[in-house]
Each structure stands twice: as structure tokens, then as C-alpha cells.
Amino acid sequence: MAQARASDPDSGPIKVGRAEAARWSGALDLLRLVRARPGVTRAEAARVLGVGSGTATEICSRLRALDLIAEHPAPPTGRGRPTTTLHAHPDGPLVAVVDIRQAEWRVAVADLEGTLSEPATGRHGSKRPEPVFAAVREAVEALSARHGSRIRAVSVSAAATVRRGRIGQSSVLGWRDVEVEPLLPGVPQVIGNDATLAGLAEARLAHPGKSVLYLTIEVGIGGVFVDHAFAVTGASGAGGEFGHAPFGDPAVPCPCGATGCWDVAVDGRAVARLLGRPEPDDPRAYLIDALVDPGSRAAVEQCSASLGRGAAGLANILDPEVVSFGGLAPELRRAAPDAFAAAFEAGLMGFRRDDPPAVIASALGPDAFLLGAAEAAFDVVLTEQSIGEWTAARFG
Incomplete structure (x- = not known):
């Protein structure tokens, strides 16, 4: 994923000196805080950023004048000075x-x-x-x-x-x-x-400051490892293709050109193949139907076990604090919980079983x-x- 880099403070469309650059730095820190914690109070923002209340007030005033943030009166707490909550400006970027x-x-x-x-x-x-x-x-x-x-x-x-x-x-x-x-x-x-x-959104918005392994099933399975808000995507940005790890049946070809991919071992294509049926036109919809079809139970259990086994392998490799499932992954796990749990535990290294990473459903939903x-x-x-x-x- 592309990484942005701040420009030199003495170059670019607006030339600024070092003192002005420092003021911009504080303003950017505040904007990033409002992005991460919408509705944060100005008093709390000052504490988090390590600045005095006067400095926080001055920065907020500047950003408000530039249509970058809006301030609303905070609910009274009964003690201390009144403060405001910080939000996106209605005419902002x-x-x-x-x-x-x-x-x-x-x-x-x-x-x-x-x-x-x-x-x-x-x-x-x-x-x-x-x-x-x-x-x-x-x-x-x-x-x-x-x-x-x-x-x-x-x-x-x-x-x-x-x-x-x-x-x-x-x-x-x-x-x-x-x-x-x-x-x-x-x-x-x-x-x-x-x-x-x-996965980047899940880690930053739902698990700030933690190392998160995110896995999602749609058509195939994908994901990313996010370490303290930074997605680990490799030298060219193509890292995190967990669906193309050889966690599946080595005899099964994948449309990517490899064989044995995890991608085709956990979704609707896998269920149809295990049932001896043709590949569905819409693997996602097919899996949704299969999760509640008694006749598909054995195939769903195999897919759930594959999900658990692969998740354990990646947990061994990446050492996450949280494993978060998005898309249809939580539903697949829920449809065959025993198969998932047995495969996940068996796949973990012995020392991890005493303190395994939390395995939870994504907090973000379809957006x-x-x-x-x-x-x-x-x-x-x-x-x-x-x-x-x-x-x-x-x-x-």
C-alpha cells in the first residue's frame, strides 16, 4: 500500500520556516487524532498530544478557520472548565x-x-x-x-x-x-x-495499537497482518496474499496459476467441489446457502477446519495479538464451531495453546x-x- 511522506518544510506550494513547520506538525497530529477518535474533547486532545490547554485552543482555532475541524460544546461534567468535542468540519476535506x-x-x-x-x-x-x-x-x-x-x-x-x-x-x-x-x-x-x-481499517478503528491478523472470506480468502497501525505488505505492496498459501489440497488448481491454494479450500467453490457439484457462478452466494443446508454439513465442516488450520499456521508465523475474521469467515466458523476449534488448536504450536490469540469477528461489517x-x-x-x-x- 502506498505510504505518504511529508514534504520538506521549506519546499512545496507553501514555503514555511521551522517554527511554522512545528505548528503544522501539531496541527497534523490533532487532525490525525480527530480521525482516529471522532468526538475527542479538546482537553483530552491536549493531554494525548502532550501540549498545554492554550496551545490546544490555538491549534483548534487555526484548524477551525481553515475548515478542517468543527467544535461543539462538550456535555458538562460538573467539574473543571468547559471544553469542546472535535469533529470533521461540514465543509472540510x-x-x-x-x-x-x-x-x-x-x-x-x-x-x-x-x-x-x-x-x-x-x-x-x-x-x-x-x-x-x-x-x-x-x-x-x-x-x-x-x-x-x-x-x-x-x-x-x-x-x-x-x-x-x-x-x-x-x-x-x-x-x-x-x-x-x-x-x-x-x-x-x-x-x-x-x-x-x-484489515487496515479493522486494526486502526477496532484494535488501535495492537498487532492484528485479519482474514476475510468472500470469493476465496484474503487478509493482512497489521502491526501497530501499519499494514505489512512487502517490497512491492503485493504481500498478504494468504489465500495463495499452500494450505489446501495440492491436487486442486487455483485460478491464480498455483495449485493447493487455501483460496479454493474455504469458500463456495470448495463446498461445491466436496459435494461433487459444478463450480458455482457466484461462490459467495453459494456458501451463504450451504451454511444453512443440512445436506452440505460435511463439506462445510471441512471448510471450517481448513479455516482453523490455516489461521493457526499464520498465528504461529506472525504472532498476532488478535485474529479478526471478516466477510463470511465468522459465519463459516459459527456453522461448524467444533471443526474449527479442533483444527485451530491442533495447528497451534504447543506454547501458544496456553495463551492463544483472541479470535473474533470483525467489528466493521460490509463497509x-x-x-x-x-x-x-x-x-x-x-x-x-x-x-x-x-x-x-x-x-x-
Whole structure:
């Protein structure tokens, strides 16, 4: 996933001295805190940032004047001075977020607090990249027409391996080596694997400060290891392709080109294969139906055991504090809990069984991919250069 880097304080669209750079640093720290903890009080923000109340008041005043935050009176506590709660400004920066799935796409806008709004959806009339991105571009342009320069970045979550900003491969869409042209020219754009971005959001929003192994089942299984808010994605950004670890049947080919992938051992394709049926057109819907079908119970148990065994293997390798399941993974575990538990425990190294990582369902639900895209987008927006450009564009 792309990493943003702050510009040199004496370069870029607004030249600032060291004292001014320090003030911007405090302002960015506050904006990042409001993003992580919407509604934080100004008094608590001062404590977290290690600044005096006067400094916090001055920074908040500056950011309010720049349409970056809004302040509301905090509920009275009966002691101490009145304070305020800090929120996204109603005219503040926005990001456009995109989620491209096997059969459909979604687009929305997100504000500093991570609130998603103005959703648009569509189904792929064709799975060729050109018509898919043409439809998405039209939806993003419609958002831009409504919000103008408030849209500061575009972020794309794709059910695909993403490498150096390009789609290297998507088994579910049949894509290979696809460049994603700017959806909104002149606006920074980032792109990431859907499971990577969902896991980034899960770790930052639900388990801040912890090391989190995130696994999600949609069509196949994907995930990411997030270590203290940073997604571990390797040298080119293509790391975390856990679905293509050889945790499955070595005799079963995967659309990625490998054999024995975990990806085809835990979803609707696996259930159909174990039942001796043809591969379903919609593996996700097929798995949903199979989870409540008594005739599919034995196949579901095998898939749940595969989920448990693979999760244990990754826990041994990565040493997470939390294993979080998204998508259909919690439902698969719930449908065959004994099979999962037995495989997970058997797969753990002996010393881990006394203190295994917590295995829980994701807190984010179906919006996890869009929320993750928003996280990646605001990593680009909340930089000294980007905020300087916002100031120059809006206030000259």
C-alpha cells in the first residue's frame, strides 16, 4: 500500500520556516487524532498530544478557520472548565472511495471522521477492465461535480493483487497486469487489495495499537497482518496474499496459476467441489446457502477446519495479538464451531495453546473495504503538503 511522506518544510506550494513547520506538525497530529477518535474533547486532545490547554485552543482555532475541524460544546461534567468535542468540519476535506468486487462496484465519499455517504453501486455488465472503470469513473466524477475541490484523494479497493500501484492479477475478475488510470485527474489516487485495506481499517478503528491478523472470506480468502497501525505488505505492496498459501489440497488448481491454494479450500467453490457439484457462478452466494443446508454439513465442516488450520499456521508465523475474521469467515466458523476449534488448536504450536490469540469477528461489517480505502486516502491527505494545498486552494 502506498505510504505518504511529508514534504520538506521549506519546499512545496507553501514555503514555511521551522517554527511554522512545528505548528503544522501539531496541527497534523490533532487532525490525525480527530480521525482516529471522532468526538475527542479538546482537553483530552491536549493531554494525548502532550501540549498545554492554550496551545490546544490555538491549534483548534487555526484548524477551525481553515475548515478542517468543527467544535461543539462538550456535555458538562460538573467539574473543571468547559471544553469542546472535535469533529470533521461540514465543509472540510473529503475523499472518494471505491470498492471493486467480483460482480459489482461501490463508490462513496468519506469525511475526516470516516463517515461514509452518498453511496452509488453498480453491477458489472462486462468484467473487462475498461467498462468496469468507465462506470466507476462516471460515479466518481458525479461526486466531484457535487463537491468540487473538497475531494482531496481517490482510493480504490480491488479484489485483486496490487503491486506497485497496478493490479497484478485478479483471479475473480480474470484480470492480469491492469493499470488503473486516474479516476479524477489532478487528484492523488491510491489503490490497494481489498482484504489489505479492510484489515487496515479493522486494526486502526477496532484494535488501535495492537498487532492484528485479519482474514476475510468472500470469493476465496484474503487478509493482512497489521502491526501497530501499519499494514505489512512487502517490497512491492503485493504481500498478504494468504489465500495463495499452500494450505489446501495440492491436487486442486487455483485460478491464480498455483495449485493447493487455501483460496479454493474455504469458500463456495470448495463446498461445491466436496459435494461433487459444478463450480458455482457466484461462490459467495453459494456458501451463504450451504451454511444453512443440512445436506452440505460435511463439506462445510471441512471448510471450517481448513479455516482453523490455516489461521493457526499464520498465528504461529506472525504472532498476532488478535485474529479478526471478516466477510463470511465468522459465519463459516459459527456453522461448524467444533471443526474449527479442533483444527485451530491442533495447528497451534504447543506454547501458544496456553495463551492463544483472541479470535473474533470483525467489528466493521460490509463497509470494511470502503473504510479501509478511506484510511489509505487520508494517509495521503493528512500531510503537510496536502493540507498546505488545501489552504492555498480555499483561502489563497
